[in-house]
Amino acid sequence: MSLTWLARRLMLMVYTVIVVSMLVFAITQILPADAAQSLLGENATPEMLAALRAKLGLGDPAWRQYLRWAGHVFAGDFGVSMRTSQPVGPDMLAALSRSLLLAVSSILVTLVVAVPLGVVAALRQGRLADTGVSLIAYLGVSLPEFVTATLLALLLADTLHWLPATGYVSPLEDFGSGIHHLALPVLTISVILIAHVMRMMRSETLDVLKSDYIRAARLKGLPERTVLFRHALRNALLPVVTIIALDVGYLLGGIIVIEEIFAIPGIGRALMVAITTRDLPSIQAGALIMAATYAVTNTLADMAYALLDRRIRYD
């Protein structure tokens, strides 16, 4: 990982965040013919409309509106919520921390389950275990999050009464109850991620097992266990880093639905509330923070990949 490569990768990240901020701003504030009207609804009086237009600076040209907003955001000021009259930034970041807890737990569960299953499927290619794993993977990617969530809640909360159906308890305050409340949402997100990672892990392991260096290791007379763990798995695991990073985008989208269903006060739910109450500063902050999180995660994953795989020389 050379310094020039790192510098270029970081510049790309900054570019991504800038493009995303322009898009978010354009969609929410420039695209509506009259943002004030669409924010306040049809019952707004002309005075209210005029006041809001002045407050948002809607009379200015689009680029000036954007630069003013971007300048404030850059200084860490996302504006004041139109619903609660509180600053948006701190609320959104607190919500993000709860979402990240959900996301990180889901990724951990996914890795623990999906990697061994994918390897087993590859080792037993074409046999019952492989077919089973492939079928489950198909089902996992063919169920939208809201369906998985509702069906799991129906089974584990309403029928078996093992887990609470909704709600959030901070694990910092009450660890046991916190984990208990997180279990159902984490399980739901993991179903989809497991399907992805399992498929990837299976095909990667198959590819690696066919490679020349594995044949060489076997011909050297190394025990099969050493071939598998020291040589095959290390290489098959690499692309999983990339898949997980790409799945973070998926995860962030999924989190909107999951948090809405399980009433978790994360950034997805905050965004849904903002959208339904037409709280413009919160919509902009939520969307921007989510997309920026994705951009940063992807950059980190690329860096991890470059560090782990010595064969890749980015110039």
Place this chain on the structure above:
Amino acid sequence: MTELFIRLIRRPQGFVGVALVALVAVACLFGPALAPYAPEKIDFLGRFRAPGWQNWLGADQFGRDILSRLMVGARSTVPMALIATFVGSAAGAIIGVGSAYLGGRTDEAIMRTNDAVMAIPGLLMALLLVSTLGNGAGNAVVAIAVAFAPGMARVARSVALNVRNQDYVKAAIARGEGAGWIIFREMLPNVMAPIVIESTIRVSFAVMLFATLSFLGVGAQPPASEWGLMVADARQYMYQAPWGLIAPSVAIALTAIAFNLLGDGLRDVLNPKDER
């Protein structure tokens, strides 16, 4: 074409995919004619009736027949997903092929920007657009199409880069053909196969995304018996009548699986080299 189809249905994946897609197509075309009841027919004596001979898949909180609602609802779910995928794929393909044709720094700039747009998750993009355009099925379709275009552009561009260096494209440039001619008449027809495969798989994402938007209340609006909307309705009564929840969920899943299998089957048939 016929030979391709026969090869497709010879594989178990392809056969199941084609059969399921055909089933969905029948429901979309003839659903209202085949449905045993009118989808809005209220029967207060039959509220939450369990699946049985009267209502094969049970009845909902108003005693409406769930099977009939599903069959009629196919029309407000699947065609929307198809239109969204088609528009999104077409736009993405033109951007991707155009970018590959232009090449060099322009290509670099277009693709970097395209990647940046992809940092906005599909559902988030769709939600933002719908919140601006207004709730409703039509706007949800536009939103999904926009959310799909960048992903498609990336796929199309990577294929088009190979085509760009083919002799027939160079010949067209040497003949002095315009950019529009080269992109639409020379390059696009030759990158169609991977784009069709990718789009077929994406239909299943579109079905799920559209149902999700309706579930969240910003896509199709009541009283449409759109499948995501049916799940949202049934959630309040899931303890009394779990069939109200399970039936539309299975319908969504089967449709998504159908297009996934069809896409995978097409890929196997069109690229026989990749045996995975």
